[in-house]
Amino acid sequence: MIFLGILILISILFFKATFKFVPQANEWTIERFGRYLKTIKPGLNILVPFIDQVGVKVSLRETVFDVPSQDVITKDNAMVRVDGVVFYQILDTPKAAYAVSNVADAIMYITMTNIRTVMGAMDLDELLSNREQINTSLLHVIDEATNPWGIKVTRVEIKDITPPKDLVDSMARQMKAERDKRATILEAEGQKQAAILVSEGHKQSKVLEAEGAKTAAFLEAEARERAALAEANATTFVSEAIEKGNIQAVNYFVAMKYVDSIKELGASPSTKLVMMPLEATNIVGSIAGISELTKQILKS
Numbered sequence: 001m002i003f004l005g006i007l008i009l010i011s012i013l014f015f016k017a018t019f020k021f022v023p024q025a026n027e028w029t030i031e032r033f034g035r036y037l038k039t040i041k042p043g044l045n046i047l048v049p050f051i052d053q054v055g056v057k058v059s060l061r062e063t064v065f066d067v068p069s070q071d072v073i074t075k076d077n078a079m080v081r082v083d084g085v086v087f088y089q090i091l092d093t094p095k096a097a098y099a100v101s102n103v104a105d106a107i108m109y110i111t112m113t114n115i116r117t118v119m120g121a122m123d124l125d126e127l128l129s130n131r132e133q134i135n136t137s138l139l140h141v142i143d144e145a146t147n148p149w150g151i152k153v154t155r156v157e158i159k160d161i162t163p164p165k166d167l168v169d170s171m172a173r174q175m176k177a178e179r180d181k182r183a184t185i186l187e188a189e190g191q192k193q194a195a196i197l198v199s200e201g202h203k204q205s206k207v208l209e210a211e212g213a214k215t216a217a218f219l220e221a222e223a224r225e226r227a228a229l230a231e232a233n234a235t236t237f238v239s240e241a242i243e244k245g246n247i248q249a250v251n252y253f254v255a256m257k258y259v260d261s262i263k264e265l266g267a268s269p270s271t272k273l274v275m276m277p278l279e280a281t282n283i284v285g286s287i288a289g290i291s292e293l294t295k296q297i298l299k300s
Contacts, residue, residue, distance in 0.1 A: 017049035027093040029055035039093050056097035062089045062154060065104055067111050069160075078124040081162040086111050086142070092150025100149045107146060111156065114141045124163065131158055 022028055022042045030037045031053050069083040088107055090096045100106045118137050119127055127134070135156055143153040 014049050018047055020045045020047055020054065025060050026057060027060060028057050029094060029097050031055040036094060036098060056093075058090055058093045058096055060090055060093075062087055063104070064088075065108065067108060067115070070112055070115065072116050072119045074119065074124045074127055075121055076123045079164060080119075080124070080127065081160075082115055082119060082158060083160055084111070084115065084138075084156065084158045086153065086157075087155040088146070088151050088153045090150060091152050095148070095150030103149065103151065106149070107142070107151070107153070110145050111138070111142055114138055114145075115158075117141075128161060128163075131161070134158055 020028070020040060021044055022040055024042045026042060028040050030040055030047060032048075032051055036055065037052060064085060064087045067084040067086060069081055072080050072082050074080060086107060088103075090103070096103055115138065118134060118141065122130070122134075135158060138156040138158075139153060142156060146153055
């Protein structure tokens with residue numbers, strides 16, 4: 001029974017030393033007598049038992065780790081606190097296993113160093129407004145530095161840039177002053193535009209008023225001209241009628257003078273009562289003469 005147990009134990013050890021099952025997205029290095037021999041891929045792999053040994057187990061998945069917060073002095077001597085995050089992936093397993101002792105620590109320290117270098121060369125305002133540029137610069141520098149280790153840095157992100165509290169308060173006051181300045185400028189521009197529009201409105205109103213007055217004067221003059229022409233025509237016609245002995249033309253002139261006299265007498269501000277010792281038949285006759293004369297004028 002003891003011999004059988006020992007045989008079973010040796011068989012188990014032999015099996016484990018000979019057959020290696022590598023998980024997906026992993027690669028293992030194999031060492032023979034302490035020296036790198038080869039890299040085995042995911043799946044079943046057969047080794048020389050008790051001679052070949054597994055060296056370093058490497059994950060090929062993209063890995064992320066946080067960069068600890070650190071203080072950075074900017075170009076204009078402002079102290080800010082910065083932290084970030086780094087994404088990387090191992091592309092060459094032997095280099096990652098033997099070119100550097102600890103991949104994560106090596107990437108973290110080189111990232112922290114380059115953060116101080118890149119961000120320390122910028123002013124505070126540039127630092128706060130150009131985060132994308134900072135990320136791009138860090139990615140280029142860190143990826144180039146880690147390339148000999150068989151590592152590909154895929155992304156570097158600055159998470160937080162925290163200036164001191166007194167500097168934040170000063171920036172807030174400066175921002176408020178700038179907003180107030182812009183508001184004042186916009187208000188002044190608005191008032192200026194309003195004044196210009198009001199002035200233009202007055203100008204257009206004056207122009208239209210002048211145009212209206214001009215048109216009214218023209219129409220009034222034209223009306224007076226037509227009235228004068230009509231009166232002249234009537235006078236000519238009546239004169240011709242008088243020359244021919246038409247008594248109605250004489251009645252027309254008498255009636256017109258009569259009516260004008262009554263109009264002037266009634267329009268006087270001192271006249272309250274008008275006595276008319278005239279025969280009504282004379283007025284009627286004059287009016288009849290005017291009517292008959294008018295008919296003759298229209299027929300002509």
